[in-house]
Amino acid sequence: ESFLNKSYGFENFVEGDCNRLARAASFAVAQKPSTTSFNPLMIYGGVGLGKTHLVQAIGNYIEKQSENSKIVLYVSSEKFTSQFINAIRENSLQDFMAFYMRVDVLILDDVQFLSGKEKTQETFFHIFNHLHQTGKQIVMTSDRPPRELSGMEDRLLSRFKWGLTADIQAPDLETRIAIIQNKVEEEKAIMDEEVIEYLAHCIDSNVRELEGVVISLIADSALTRRKINLDMAKFRVKSIVEENQKVISIDKIIEVVTDYFRIKVSDIKGKTRLREVVLPRQIAMYLAKEFTTLSLKAIGYHFGGRDHSTVIHAIQTVNDLIDFDRDVAGHVKELKDGFKK
Ligand code: ADP
Ligand code: MG
Known part of the structure; x- marks a missing residue:
């Protein structure tokens, strides 16, 4: 099992200036895993900007293209760490290592989570070296650039630089509009231009939040059998803003x-x-x-x-x-x- 989410693909990832390089590099890796110089590929950027989506798209693409002959594995760094700790407790470190060393494509999400976890890093370092030496593809994400990953071993950080590091920035207005339009279409719903523009203007730094509001509006509209209007949108934006740490709309x-x-x-x-x-x-x-x-x-x-x-x-x-x-x-x-x- 690859632990990939099939709904994340390149076809539903909206391209903009904010993510062009990251998307292009990801697509190149997806087409020719471990044969590009993008190994490892490291994608970094703030929360909710599409890192997980993009690296899952790589995994899904490779699985499809290779008709499942390539072993793809997606794992969050959090899960990797807890599996590692369990392996120590159960004296099964050999199995743990062997499991990770047999994959063709390893996708490790949110590596910043490994900060300060020396033993986990050391183990990942060995897995990384083995995979890299045997010509396997490694893909990682992080919420910050490698140079800002404090609590990370230098020898591991220096490995990250062997390949390509690409960032994802917050999307510009037009990209946000396109993302909303895509989502609305995907949900087979209808949303007026006016509402789309309003949402795109209000929520400008987190695509996950933007999608969340779009989904709740579509649900509101289905529930009330009413067309989505600006007041509904304002209400939803207000509640999401109030949920955030800075609580005033x-x-x-x-x-x-x-x-x-x-x-x-x-x-x-x-x-x-x-x-x-x-x-x-x-x-x-x-x-x-x-x-x-x-x-x-x-x-x-x-x-x-x-x-x-x-x-x-x-x-x-x-x-x-x-x-x-x-x-x-x-x-x-x-x-x-x-x-x-
Ligand atoms: P991250 O891992 O960077 O925190 P995610 O990949 O989980 O962010 O993205 C959050 C949500 O926003 C997901 O549902 C994802 O599909 C969506 N998303 C982010 N960027 C894009 C994009 N460029 N096009 C389409 N959907 C996007
Ligand atoms: Mg993520």
Whole structure:
């Protein structure tokens, strides 16, 4: 058994600038395992950006192409470690090693998990050497670049450099839109352009989260027999934002700030340059940066489509005012304290 998830393939992996090299290298390895110079292949990047998807796609592709004559094994580093510990407890280390040394393609996910685990690393080092010397393919992922993997033995890190290291970055807006469209199609659901754009703007740093929201909306819509609309999307985005460690949604921030300064939401999002509105608007942007995980670009979008340089300017202005203007400092403090309750 390979422990691969068949639903992860190249055909449903959306390509963008953020992942082009990683995808191309993965596809090359999938087509010609252990004959490219990409051995080992190491894919790194933040959570939910498609590392597991991509390396599973490699495994699935190889299994299919070789009609299962190649032994492919996918394992998370966490599972590898616990298997190793069990092997020690049960005096079956030989079996453990033999099991891993007979595979043709070893896919080890999230190697950062091996940090500080000396014995597990040592064992992996031996397996790695054996596989590499006998012309087998090794694929790994990590949540950070190898040079930042502290607690990892140098001799192991130096092996990682023998092959190719490729990163995956957060997807740009168009790629996020494409990912949503794909998911909607896969689920045979319908979602308006307006909703898709809204979601793509709001959730910009984690594809897993983005997919999660899309799936819940499709479920909501099936349950209520209603077409997915913007309000449903806003509600879902709000709840996901609130689940995150920075617990306040941008809509909530705008609501609280406009209440506090007794101005209208349409004004804060609008074009007016009146001082009574400009300052609250800047403070709201500043708070959005502080209390949400949104990018500057995404924040600008929520304030009537302003660009990210406007947001930067707002944040700098408020930071300066906090130092020099006691009134502003007081407002910001009161608002912040209100959020923390
Ligand atoms: P990671 O391992 O980097 O944390 P995953 O591979 O588990 O991330 O990806 C999280 C989810 O997002 C998965 O359901 C995956 O299919 C999806 N996903 C991520 N990137 C893409 C992409 N470029 N195209 C399609 N789906 C993607
Ligand atoms: Mg993963």
